[in-house]
Amino acid sequence: MTPEPMPLSQVGRSIPRLEASAKVTGRAEYVHNLRLPGMLYGKIFRSIVPHGRITQVNVSAARAVEGVHRVVTIEDIRSIIPNPYFGPAFHDQPILADHKVRFAGEPVAVVLAENYRVAEQAAGLITAQYEELQAVDDEVEAVSASVFVHDELKPASTFADLQHLKGQRGTNVALDYRLRHGDAEAAFAAADQVFEHSFRTQPVMHTPLEPFVSVADAANGRLTIHTASQSPSFVRIEIARLLGWAENRVRVKTAHLGGGFGSKLYIKLEALVAALSLLTGRPVKISLTMEEQFFMVTRHACTLKIKSAVDKNGRITARQCKTWWNGGAYADIGPRVTQKAGFTAAGPYDIENVALDSYAVYTNRPPASALRGFGAPQTAWAYETHTDLIAEALNIDKLEFRRRNILRNGRPQATGTVVRDTGLEAILDRLAERLAWDQPFDRGSDKLRRGRGIAIGFKAIVAPTTSAAIVKINADGSCTLYCGTVDMGQGSDTCMTQIAAEVLNIEAESIQVIHPDTDVTPYDMGTLGSRSTFHMGNAVRLAAEDAKSKIAALMAELNLPPGSNVPLVELFRRKYGMQAGNIIGTGSFHPAYAKPDHQTGRSPQVTPFWGVGGTGAEVEVDTETGQFRVTTLVNVVDAGVPINPKLVQQQISGAAIMQFGFTVSENMVFHEGQLTNGSLADYKIPGLLDLPRNFINEWVEARQHDGPFGAKGVGESATIALSPAIGNAIADAVGVRLTELPLTAESVYRAMQAAKGKPLPEQ
Amino acid sequence: MTSFELVEPRSLEETFALLDRDDPAVRPIAGGTALMLMMKSGLFSPLRLISLRRVEPRLAGIAFADGSVRIGAMTTFAALEHSPEIRRHLPVVTRTMRTLANPRVRNVATVGGNLAHADTHLDLPLVWIALGAQAVVVSPRGERIVAVEDLYRGYYETVLHHDELIAALHVPLRPTWRSVYVKVTTRTAHDWPALGIAVSLARDGSIIRDARIAVGAATKKATRLIQAETVLRGAAIDAAAVDDALLARAGDAAIGEISIEADSRGSASYKQHLLRVYLGRAVRAAAAAEPGA
Numbered sequence A: 001m002t003p004e005p006m007p008l009s010q011v012g013r014s015i016p017r018l019e020a021s022a023k024v025t026g027r028a029e030y031v032h033n034l035r036l037p038g039m040l041y042g043k044i045f046r047s048i049v050p051h052g053r054i055t056q057v058n059v060s061a062a063r064a065v066e067g068v069h070r071v072v073t074i075e076d077i078r079s080i081i082p083n084p085y086f087g088p089a090f091h092d093q094p095i096l097a098d099h100k101v102r103f104a105g106e107p108v109a110v111v112l113a114e115n116y117r118v119a120e121q122a123a124g125l126i127t128a129q130y131e132e133l134q135a136v137d138d139e140v141e142a143v144s145a146s147v148f149v150h151d152e153l154k155p156a157s158t159f160a161d162l163q164h165l166k167g168q169r170g171t172n173v174a175l176d177y178r179l180r181h182g183d184a185e186a187a188f189a190a191a192d193q194v195f196e197h198s199f200r201t202q203p204v205m206h207t208p209l210e211p212f213v214s215v216a217d218a219a220n221g222r223l224t225i226h227t228a229s230q231s232p233s234f235v236r237i238e239i240a241r242l243l244g245w246a247e248n249r250v251r252v253k254t255a256h257l258g259g260g261f262g263s264k265l266y267i268k269l270e271a272l273v274a275a276l277s278l279l280t281g282r283p284v285k286i287s288l289t290m291e292e293q294f295f296m297v298t299r300h301a302c303t304l305k306i307k308s309a310v311d312k313n314g315r316i317t318a319r320q321c322k323t324w325w326n327g328g329a330y331a332d333i334g335p336r337v338t339q340k341a342g343f344t345a346a347g348p349y350d351i352e353n354v355a356l357d358s359y360a361v362y363t364n365r366p367p368a369s370a371l372r373g374f375g376a377p378q379t380a381w382a383y384e385t386h387t388d389l390i391a392e393a394l395n396i397d398k399l400e401f402r403r404r405n406i407l408r409n410g411r412p413q414a415t416g417t418v419v420r421d422t423g424l425e426a427i428l429d430r431l432a433e434r435l436a437w438d439q440p441f442d443r444g445s446d447k448l449r450r451g452r453g454i455a456i457g458f459k460a461i462v463a464p465t466t467s468a469a470i471v472k473i474n475a476d477g478s479c480t481l482y483c484g485t486v487d488m489g490q491g492s493d494t495c496m497t498q499i500a501a502e503v504l505n506i507e508a509e510s511i512q513v514i515h516p517d518t519d520v521t522p523y524d525m526g527t528l529g530s531r532s533t534f535h536m537g538n539a540v541r542l543a544a545e546d547a548k549s550k551i552a553a554l555m556a557e558l559n560l561p562p563g564s565n566v567p568l569v570e571l572f573r574r575k576y577g578m579q580a581g582n583i584i585g586t587g588s589f590h591p592a593y594a595k596p597d598h599q600t601g602r603s604p605q606v607t608p609f610w611g612v613g614g615t616g617a618e619v620e621v622d623t624e625t626g627q628f629r630v631t632t633l634v635n636v637v638d639a640g641v642p643i644n645p646k647l648v649q650q651q652i653s654g655a656a657i658m659q660f661g662f663t664v665s666e667n668m669v670f671h672e673g674q675l676t677n678g679s680l681a682d683y684k685i686p687g688l689l690d691l692p693r694n695f696i697n698e699w700v701e702a703r704q705h706d707g708p709f710g711a712k713g714v715g716e717s718a719t720i721a722l723s724p725a726i727g728n729a730i731a732d733a734v735g736v737r738l739t740e741l742p743l744t745a746e747s748v749y750r751a752m753q754a755a756k757g758k759p760l761p762e763q
Numbered sequence B: 001m002t003s004f005e006l007v008e009p010r011s012l013e014e015t016f017a018l019l020d021r022d023d024p025a026v027r028p029i030a031g032g033t034a035l036m037l038m039m040k041s042g043l044f045s046p047l048r049l050i051s052l053r054r055v056e057p058r059l060a061g062i063a064f065a066d067g068s069v070r071i072g073a074m075t076t077f078a079a080l081e082h083s084p085e086i087r088r089h090l091p092v093v094t095r096t097m098r099t100l101a102n103p104r105v106r107n108v109a110t111v112g113g114n115l116a117h118a119d120t121h122l123d124l125p126l127v128w129i130a131l132g133a134q135a136v137v138v139s140p141r142g143e144r145i146v147a148v149e150d151l152y153r154g155y156y157e158t159v160l161h162h163d164e165l166i167a168a169l170h171v172p173l174r175p176t177w178r179s180v181y182v183k184v185t186t187r188t189a190h191d192w193p194a195l196g197i198a199v200s201l202a203r204d205g206s207i208i209r210d211a212r213i214a215v216g217a218a219t220k221k222a223t224r225l226i227q228a229e230t231v232l233r234g235a236a237i238d239a240a241a242v243d244d245a246l247l248a249r250a251g252d253a254a255i256g257e258i259s260i261e262a263d264s265r266g267s268a269s270y271k272q273h274l275l276r277v278y279l280g281r282a283v284r285a286a287a288a289a290e291p292g293a
């Protein structure tokens, strides 16, 4: 139910971000700037072997450095937290390495010192000895390997679909998700044509420009954690669980975040600083360097196999997908990625028979987790390249082939959940229009060949999750919004005030937002997976409506006619005899959800809404070298009804630039379990000069019936289809298909040479 | 980063007294852009850094005399970039600046630090080699002249002793030569090059009278391509299009005389291929350029 539009509409205004001026004047609050009296600084000593038993850690030289307060290993942590293992899906990650290291870069010990420099210097004096174990690196090989990253699987109790894995030994598979829709086997047997392809994606990093930072302050039987976290409520729950404390003894506060993209979710440094502060009785801060971020969390490398049956009319009748997710040494939220991206792995197509298998696999690499798209960009890389290959083989126009098979509103997706309120078809239309798809295309010259490509994809939203918000009307009539959504640059503060302001019929800019502080702001599952505008937005809307109805009740109590223009401050004066009191509106939102059946993976209500994005690309390829430039990039997402059009556009362009890096340049290169390019000099994120000349970012409106004022989340949508669109454009230009990301000049050149029968030697 | 001593001597004599011929942990610091990165990553832990910022004017300034220009070691990239005389006499240097680092780095990085750092990925040393520049090296033992192409011993290694400083660079002015620098990147625009090539040609009508070519990034050190130059020297060219066969021979010669290294920017075989392609493109561009370019 959407309330009637207010006369002065706050929704739909492109108001500038509320925090913009604080940020550009250097006044915005970040945890990095926080210094508490008596605070100790921690520096982590890390493993240099990917897999091994720790036989000795020698900390005496570090301890002897002047200014070092203490050197801590897992034994010390255990005196505070007897079972020091954490994680959102599995309790598999030790706060510091526990007699075993599972990836090169894993924290083994921490030096605490009076200042950061001393801690860093002393950490450099620690030595460790390992009895090296064979390491598993590849996600497919790890499934059948005889080396196991963990002796036993330890799922957290929160996820019902992981419980069957409890206590399993002798496996590296942390989740085996399956979905069966129709009868794929029978359809393949009866098919006119069958197509099968394999794809791979590389490990990449979130690269928030603000590296991880957390401060813990244990005092008076309580623990306060200041942390750059996307999920303060989860941090509180997990820290309370580790300590065996009531949640109300733990306080988690955030400030502005300098980016997150999924990296700062669940627990990262928080358990470590909590234990260190409790150990020492002093505040403890750990802030990572940019280089250390590579060892915290990454995006899954994947191997994807996809097979389709197609009939004479160019309709896909069956699809089978197998996806292996390289989860690294600790599961983090990887099993959720495996499942969510698993069930959309067949793409946004209307296919009667679908069989999907998706495996979360442990390896001896840094942990992998959610990154802007929750696995959807990896699966789309496979299914949208595959889609082009099929259309090519059938000699059907690539846009037409997609239109013929696209999932339309009102039709069930592979899980059985009926798709509604999506802009899938409208996005295809818009891409066609922007690329002038029906017009002749300039194919360039022999030396500089041009091509174009399109792709479309979708994702489900993490479910079930809940958000709560409080709207407080102060005695002067001003409004304060308490909301646990973390503004990490996406502009959520601004968006939430617009929603509250729309309901209350006041100016959005006049509302103050209280940043996440678990002592003050109510529960929110986390700022992740494009969920905040929809979930928290609805909670804020409900809280504002609650406040509004309480204002109406107060008017009635004061015998004022409904809609009276008596100012709020006057209402409070009349009620209390002076400017006093307040009105508190609360709102809590929890969309409907039905748990998928474990055997079939099916559910009538698997996601609260769908995130949809399409990309069109034009490229120029230097045929002598394989170097290419994307000259036009069109990103179109389904934005519901935008609350703040400018912010929506920035989300689209930001997501696209990020995925552009994951497509053409970013790649964490491992050699025998060691990361070989762990710095921004060697791991290349795109800069402004790399952006296409024509960089077009747009949305189609597809009103989300139960979104706040018709809105839905858009933080990830533009990441989904970008890589295959560029790959498809390269193929269109030079006739070679790359199946592995990133798409580099060298990989294009190699493929061209191989196609000519003159392969470039490996070296 | 560990603690260290930072000193700012006022004269060369004072500087020499502070330098230590035997201790690599005592080093001069100019702009600090390279050194600080090495210190942050723990590759270098100095005991003492001797800042050259306040040393006498011998290390500063751009001066033209007798058909050459003397560029003081402490000249910043920004000063080179914005110098009208450099633009007039050595336009290839001005053009190269645009592809190099960013304004913040160019404001502090120096010509001397860039030469002494000996990172094969640096652009400017290749340009200096192609231009035939020489470094003026000073020490308590006096002064010696080292051609830039002879400055490098290996990966991050120069022929300088720990107590030697680069005081200046001498670049001959050759108004009839034409020069081109090509920075080849394979990932992002601001990446280190996968290959750098500088070409300087002297043309007599349709004859290449002389050629100087330097490559870097793909090799362990900035290297002059003597054999490729020999192929080109004396060759007849058509101003409109340099002959493919000639360029192919120059490419073969180049590949034969150097060893190419693989890294995250490309395999050795791909970089070899890039060298062939871009050597040809650079020679063509230089041949087609105006004299003095």
Ligand SMILES: Cc1cc2nc3c(=O)[nH]c(=O)nc-3n(C[C@H](O)[C@H](O)[C@H](O)COP(=O)(O)OP(=O)(O)OC[C@H]3O[C@@H](n4cnc5c(N)ncnc54)[C@H](O)[C@@H]3O)c2cc1C
Pocket: B027, B028, B029, B030, B031, B032, B033, B034, B035, B036, B037, B052, B073, B074, B099, B100, B101, B102, B105, B108, B109, B110, B111, B112, B113, B114, B115, B116, B117, B121, B122, B123, B124, B164, B165, B166, B167
């Ligand atoms: C972000 C960034 C991007 C960059 N991009 C590029 C690029 O695109 N292309 C490129 O070519 N370079 C690039 N650079 C590198 C830059 O050119 C070098 O860092 C710079 O030239 C070094 O000069 P400096 O004065 O800062 O040297 P310093 O860091 O001060 O010193 C470097 C070395 O030289 C020694 N030294 C300094 N002066 C002297 C002297 N007079 N005599 C003897 N030894 C001396 C020092 O002891 C040290 O070993 C980049 C650097 C950064 C930080």
